[in-house]
Amino acid sequence: MKGIYHIKSISELHGMLGCDPPKHPSVSLIRFSDMKFPVGEAEFSGATVDFYVISMKDSSGQMKYGKGYYDFEEGTMLFAAPNQIMFHSHLSDEILDTDGWSLFIHPDILYGTALAEKMNDYTFFSYETDEALHLSKQERTKINTCVDNIKEEYGQNIDRHSNDLIVSNLDLLLSYCKRFYDRQFITRHKQSKGVVLKLEKLLLDYFKSEHALEKGLPTVKYCAEQLHFSPNYLSDLLKKETGKNTKEHIDYYLLEKAKQMLMATELNVNQIAYELGFENPKSFSKLFKKKTGATPTEFRQN
Template sequence: MDKILELETIHDYHSFIGYETLHPLISVIDFSKVKPLRHARKRYGFYAVVLKDVKCGDVRYGKNYYDYQEGTLVFLSPGQIVGNEDTGETYQMKGWALLFHPDLLWKTSLGQKMREYTFFSYEANESLHISERERQTFLNCLNEIQEELERSIDKHSKSIITASIEVLLNYSMRFYDRQFVTREKVNHDILTRFEMLLNDYFESDKPETIGLPSVQYCADNLHLSANYFGDLIKKETGKSAQEHIQSTVINLAKAKLHDPEKTINEIAYEMGFKYPHHFSRLFKKMTGMAPTDYRQMS
């Protein structure tokens, strides 16, 4: 197993690729100006948004491999590992990248919003595939940031640069929303598999042995990251994945409440609740009445 190359700062990455550092906390990289590189497994200490302009083979990202195609945007957050083992071969990257360190966002409005950009936690096979028009919008944002970096740094630089990054990330959110729409059939298939997964789960003994299914459990079984899965379900149905799980739980519990031989506590344990009062609380929240009241009405 190759050693993981630790690239904690923007300067560390620049040293790796042979690039000039204009600002210690942010960089716009034109890979056509970068020398051919050898493969390496790298851990970044900064955010990276990478535009791959040409197909460049299978790249390892986390535990999986992904075949990058033209016009692919990849979002990396600090601590993530990306790259292939060093085989001695070199490759020429083509495209662009925006790198920015978390320290740049300290005491900024963007720093407080970064959690909203959930695509930084997506898996590689959930990357953003952009159109030529979207690609040009992305490059325009990079050009504005680069122009600011080439000016002398003054008291306005940080606010202007972070505002430009925020615009780029907001456009990325718009592009992802478009991708969710254009992949409607795929998304519908995932929703159907999600519903089947929940039905199979509650028909097994897993609720009593494992407990209630989590969003992470469902995402793992559908081979998606939890954030991408949650965003997909929300955009497809208007409800969160957690709300779908809770709705399934309550609908199945309603059927069980028609059986007078089962106590409320027994039903709660069968559904995966560790404590019966948690079941009663959720049932009342979802239906407006306690399980006992619902049973008396049925």
């Protein structure tokens, strides 16, 4: 077989990695040292999986996640949602020589639970590899305790309480990760402040130029790409630093430009909407009223 594998089940994953059969159909913890890659580089370029992946690296080294290689520091965590490319043949020797683990969670175990409703709130599952979570020794201990509890629970004889206890410990694990990411945003305040200033300049320049007329409204994805972040990471960073996510920052500078044009030019509302990048003037008027409490015409008159 060649190219990218698509792995649908935990059992299939264990087979590909050369591990013993899993003890639970929907959750498994595998240490890097236990992973084996039986296929050669020419035959194997990666694999996607139908489950969530949480990885902890306990020593320095490299691993492939998503778009590129990532240099792990001690106590570094990465997260991936289903259907991301998770393995690469070049890394087989590197993984075997490093210390760490990956926790695989199939969505089946979450169905009907409160955690299933919360998974979209954990935006770090779509962060890029260079936006990893770096942990202190104490934080790493908390994470490993949660993971050990999950492993212990699925390693026993499964009964009617097993899934509830596994999901409860997973919920606690993800709650800690969210807290530690918030801490990371705070401790990197100087870096975050620089990002805020770069975004402000990016948006000011965008609306001063012909970009809006030529390209339409700036999107969250556009801003993230220009600042070299993933969309969710940028929004979370800005929210922690300023209280507003990327979309709210875009709307703020858009409305400031709209107000300026309404007061200082004789362009009609439709012309202003098109110059700001709106395809439909009604969308402009609706957003303007929602944010200011007045229609563009009422704002100009008053």
